[in-house]
Amino acid sequence: xxxxxxxxxxxxxxxxxxxxxxxxxxxxxxxxxxxxxxxxxxxxxxxxxxxxxxxxxxxxxxxxxxxxxxxxxxxxxxxxxxxxxxxxxxxxxxxxxxxxxxxxxxxxxxxxxxxxxxxxxxxxxxxxxxxxxxxxxxxxxxxxxxxxxxxxxxxxxxxxxxxxxxxxx
Amino acid sequence: xxxxxxxxxxxxxxxxxxxxxxxxxxxxxxxxxxxxxxxxxxxxxxxxxxxxxxxxxxxxxxxxxxxxxxxxxxxxxxxxxxxxxxxxxxxxxxxxxxxxxxxxxxxxxxxxxxxxxxxxxxxxxxxxxxxxxxxxxxxxxxxxxxxxxxxxxxxxxxxxxxxxxxxxxxxxxxxxxxxxxxxxxxxxxxxxxxxxxxxxxxxxxxxxxxxxxxxxxxxxxxxxxxxxxxxxxxxxxxxxxxxxxx
Numbered sequence: 001x002x003x004x005x006x007x008x009x010x011x012x013x014x015x016x017x018x019x020x021x022x023x024x025x026x027x028x029x030x031x032x033x034x035x036x037x038x039x040x041x042x043x044x045x046x047x048x049x050x051x052x053x054x055x056x057x058x059x060x061x062x063x064x065x066x067x068x069x070x071x072x073x074x075x076x077x078x079x080x081x082x083x084x085x086x087x088x089x090x091x092x093x094x095x096x097x098x099x100x101x102x103x104x105x106x107x108x109x110x111x112x113x114x115x116x117x118x119x120x121x122x123x124x125x126x127x128x129x130x131x132x133x134x135x136x137x138x139x140x141x142x143x144x145x146x147x148x149x150x151x152x153x154x155x156x157x158x159x160x161x162x163x164x165x166x167x168x169x
Numbered sequence: 170x171x172x173x174x175x176x177x178x179x180x181x182x183x184x185x186x187x188x189x190x191x192x193x194x195x196x197x198x199x200x201x202x203x204x205x206x207x208x209x210x211x212x213x214x215x216x217x218x219x220x221x222x223x224x225x226x227x228x229x230x231x232x233x234x235x236x237x238x239x240x241x242x243x244x245x246x247x248x249x250x251x252x253x254x255x256x257x258x259x260x261x262x263x264x265x266x267x268x269x270x271x272x273x274x275x276x277x278x279x280x281x282x283x284x285x286x287x288x289x290x291x292x293x294x295x296x297x298x299x300x301x302x303x304x305x306x307x308x309x310x311x312x313x314x315x316x317x318x319x320x321x322x323x324x325x326x327x328x329x330x331x332x333x334x335x336x337x338x339x340x341x342x343x344x345x346x347x348x349x350x351x352x353x354x355x356x357x358x359x360x361x362x363x364x365x366x367x368x369x370x371x372x373x374x375x376x377x378x379x380x381x382x383x384x385x386x387x388x389x390x391x392x393x394x395x396x397x398x399x400x401x402x403x404x405x406x407x408x409x410x411x412x413x414x415x
Contacts, residue, residue: 048364056368104349105342120346 061158065145068093068153068169076109076116076127084143084155085109085116087127092166095145095155096129101138116140128164214399216407223408228303232296237395239289243327244388246282254334256380258373261336286328293324305409313401316394323391330383333376344371344379 063082071077071088078085078098083106085096098116100107105120115132116125123134130139144159145167153167181187182195193204203217222228253272254264268275297317300306306314333344348371352362367374402408 051364051367053367053374056374058368058370058372102349103346105345120342 061156063155063157064148065095065153065155067151068147071153076111078107078109080106082155082157084157085140086145086153086155089127089166092168093145093153094164094166095143097141097143097157097160100136101131101140102134102136107140214396214403216403219407220410222410228410229408230295230299232292232299236289236292236296239285239292240391240395242285243282243289246278246285247384247388249278250282251384256334256377258336258376261334261376265335265337286331290324290328293321297321300409303409303411310401310405310409313398313405316398316401320391320394320398323387323394327383327387327391330379330387333371333379334383336376341371344375348375 059082063079063084065079065084065086068088071086071093073088074090076085076087080098083098085098087094087096096116098107099105100118100120100123102118102121102123105118107116107118107123107125110117113124114127116127116129118124118134118136121135123136124132125136125140126132128139129142142161142164144156144161145165146154147167147169148154179195182191188194191205192208193201195201206212206215206217250268253268253275255261265279268279270276300314300317329347333340348362348365351365352358354361363369365375365378366372367378
């Protein structure tokens with residue numbers, strides 16, 4: 001037993017001076033590794049920030065669709081430039097996003113079918129934006145519409161309505 | 170006393186200038202010949218000696234070499250196309266038409282670039298099928314298979330980024346659809362699409378980003394990985410050749 005004890009204590013004793021040096025080295029290694037990690041995280045953040053444009057020169061989401069009398073009763077009108085439909089329905093005016101909810105193609109109004117159809121993968125929607133066929137996962141969004149002071153129908157593409165709302169003129 | 174071409178070549182090979190460039194100097198011993206390969210920056214990736222069976226058509230159908238050839242054609246024609254192409258809206262489309270109808274040999278270079286791109290994708294797949302069905306991916310060549318898979322990805326990304334550059338309806342909607350597929354990535358899909366396009370819609374920023382990726386970043390990565398791919402062939406004991414059936 002005493003022999004075993006001697007063997008067990010001997011290395012600890014001889015290492016008595018060493019652990020201090022070793023732990024100092026470990027400390028510096030940890031500081032070094034830690035600062036490398038911080039630098040790497042900073043580089044990652046810098047890269048992400050750099051590649052995300054802060055100013056975009058994209059079209060305004062607010063669209064001046066036109067005067068109400070430009071839209072005949074019971075019609076669906078596509079504005080391909082802004083990607084919206086303005087519908088003059090029985091209950092009033094409303095607007096739908098014309099970008100297919102599947103993979104972002106511009107849809108088209110087919111009067112002969114009384115449907116909105118996407119040319120890319122065949123999704124079809126009725127004039128309320130509800131999907132009737134195809135792979136689209138969601139209906140076309142209803143967009144906020146209001147009448148401006150100077151009598152124009154305005155549409156905000158960035159404000160999606162949760163419930164159907166109509167603008168009566 | 171006519172000087173033969175061979176004698177003249179020997180004389181040039183023994184000049185000081187030649188010897189400073191090609192250290193192996195003249196001579197055709199095995200040592201000289203292996204040094205000529207070993208001491209050349211381009212050739213040193215390859216083995217000094219290969220089994221003659223490796224050079225036959227059967228083991229490889231030369232699919233890797235054919236893929237490399239299309240890559241070289243693509244680099245050559247691509248650099249020439251860059252002299253007439255501005256990656257800006259709507260100039261890009263006009264430049265593409267200019268290349269097709271006005272620039273001397275423009276239509277030839279553009280079509281060569283396009284068909285080589287198609288051929289490269291086909292050859293990469295053919296090369297991978299050949300490697301797979303021969304079992305050439307097995308140890309010790311596993312890592313080179315992995316490099317090959319990354320090179321496949323590079324090939325596809327090069328094709329995809331190049332697809333936007335003509336800036337016509339086909340490319341515009343292809344990239345619209347493709348970037349919306351990227352958007353389907355869980356949690357950070359929107360950010361990925363935003364970074365990819367440099368905005369929320371396929372526009373001038375997206376065209377410039379795809380151009381830089383297509384002409385600088387992806388080719389550089391591809392060249393680097395191609396070098397590693399070839400170097401690994403030597404390190405893994407040369408190309409895989411099955412035992413010839415007696």
